[in-house]
Amino acid sequence: MVVEDDAAVLETVQLMLGDRYDIIPATNGEEAVRKYKMFKPEVVLMDVMMPVMDGVEATKEIKKIDPQAKIIGLTAYARKKGKELLEAGALEVIEKPFTRKQLIEVIEKYLK
Amino acid sequence: MLNLLRELGNALPIPFIVYDRKGEIVYVNRAFRELSEEISAEEIVGKSILDFVHPEDGKRAKDAMKRRLAGERVEPYSVRVKDKYGRYRIYQVVGGVGQFMGEKFGIITLSDVTKFEEQKVMLLILTRALRHDVLNALTAAESYLEFSKELCGDCENYNILQKLEMSIERAVKIIKNLRDFEEAVVEGKLEKIDVRDVVEDVAKNFDIPVVVECDCEVVADRGLRTIFENLFQNAIQHGGTDRIEVRMKRVGDFCEIRVVDYGRGIPEEIKDKIFDEGFAYGKAASTGQGLYLVKKLVERYGGEIWVENNQPNGSVFVLRLRSWSL
Numbered sequence: 001m002v003v004e005d006d007a008a009v010l011e012t013v014q015l016m017l018g019d020r021y022d023i024i025p026a027t028n029g030e031e032a033v034r035k036y037k038m039f040k041p042e043v044v045l046m047d048v049m050m051p052v053m054d055g056v057e058a059t060k061e062i063k064k065i066d067p068q069a070k071i072i073g074l075t076a077y078a079r080k081k082g083k084e085l086l087e088a089g090a091l092e093v094i095e096k097p098f099t100r101k102q103l104i105e106v107i108e109k110y111l112k
Numbered sequence: 113m114l115n116l117l118r119e120l121g122n123a124l125p126i127p128f129i130v131y132d133r134k135g136e137i138v139y140v141n142r143a144f145r146e147l148s149e150e151i152s153a154e155e156i157v158g159k160s161i162l163d164f165v166h167p168e169d170g171k172r173a174k175d176a177m178k179r180r181l182a183g184e185r186v187e188p189y190s191v192r193v194k195d196k197y198g199r200y201r202i203y204q205v206v207g208g209v210g211q212f213m214g215e216k217f218g219i220i221t222l223s224d225v226t227k228f229e230e231q232k233v234m235l236l237i238l239t240r241a242l243r244h245d246v247l248n249a250l251t252a253a254e255s256y257l258e259f260s261k262e263l264c265g266d267c268e269n270y271n272i273l274q275k276l277e278m279s280i281e282r283a284v285k286i287i288k289n290l291r292d293f294e295e296a297v298v299e300g301k302l303e304k305i306d307v308r309d310v311v312e313d314v315a316k317n318f319d320i321p322v323v324v325e326c327d328c329e330v331v332a333d334r335g336l337r338t339i340f341e342n343l344f345q346n347a348i349q350h351g352g353t354d355r356i357e358v359r360m361k362r363v364g365d366f367c368e369i370r371v372v373d374y375g376r377g378i379p380e381e382i383k384d385k386i387f388d389e390g391f392a393y394g395k396a397a398s399t400g401q402g403l404y405l406v407k408k409l410v411e412r413y414g415g416e417i418w419v420e421n422n423q424p425n426g427s428v429f430v431l432r433l434r435s436w437s438l
Contacts, residue, residue, distance in 0.1 A: 006245075006248040006251075006252070008248065008249065008251075008252035009248050009251050009252050011252070012251065012252045012255035012256060013255070015255065015259065016255055016258070049244055076243060076244045076247035076248070096247045096248065096250075096251045097247060097250050097251035097253075097254045097255075097280075097284060098251065099254070099258065100255070100258055
């Protein structure tokens, strides 16, 4: 699942990963929590700053539903917000802008 | 004599407070009485300074007062003080220690920085929003570029895509510099930093050997990391050095840190311009923000930076930062 409110970023992540994985898109934290319950995705790529519910809150909610959830943060605020995401339960945080190679490497690491 | 001092204190337009070892107020001048709640000079004596500051700031203020009387260095800090209308305003506190008739006392002055702090918060919100949106746009641009390069293969326009890539990288670097600068300015609190630890950690991100000689503890914050990142990056990118040495020694109340490289050196004609905002030089020119940021950070730490020639070749960036333990 890719959780990202910026339409262009969401589209490009889907383009980058669409040929390798089935992607469930979500545009805010609340939608992410709802879709997590429905689809139980293997890995979640989670943006931080989003409307309705931000990435930190969404990570906490998903971890309550499934403590084993594999969540990877995507952020422009790697230092501060990244730390908050990790404290909320994210496995690691990738700083924007990221490359296709970076995304695939991190996803593969947690799919194993 | 005491009356004269009181008169002088009252004539001073800057609010100040004198307190004893117990943290109790011995004297406040008229400017303080005017800014704070309605209270007479007699009533105020014997009260705790903490009676006037916001409860959340009490511990910080108390610690600072205690440390100051114990002879430790205390950096300027902010507290909220209730004004006569019951609203909290933000004051920057600067203090010192004195001795009178065998008794040690502390003195603090307060400068109203409320407006400045409010503007700072507004600016912070704006820059963060801007940074977030620009980085998202660049993330998308970089991804589309990656696809374009794949589609292009060895096509004749590949060099144009490479130039586009360099432009995106440059934009990302500008945004990251802005972030470093914002963190350095906004976080405010300076602390004890072990220079050797920072240098060794930064060096892990570079492919050339970085030799560190001696160590120093200085007054800084995590922006010190940004300083070394920029200096190392410059030495490699502009100077083409194959190694860096970082030497440290105490010079009076300062720690002198010499970042030595063995590259091409800096031409004499640009030496006095390299720390200017936006100054870029040569084929490897970057954003022109790196050394400007370095200088601003060093100034914020109360230090100095300059550049010298290395022998037989290369440059030496000399940083003088305040030692932590004076």
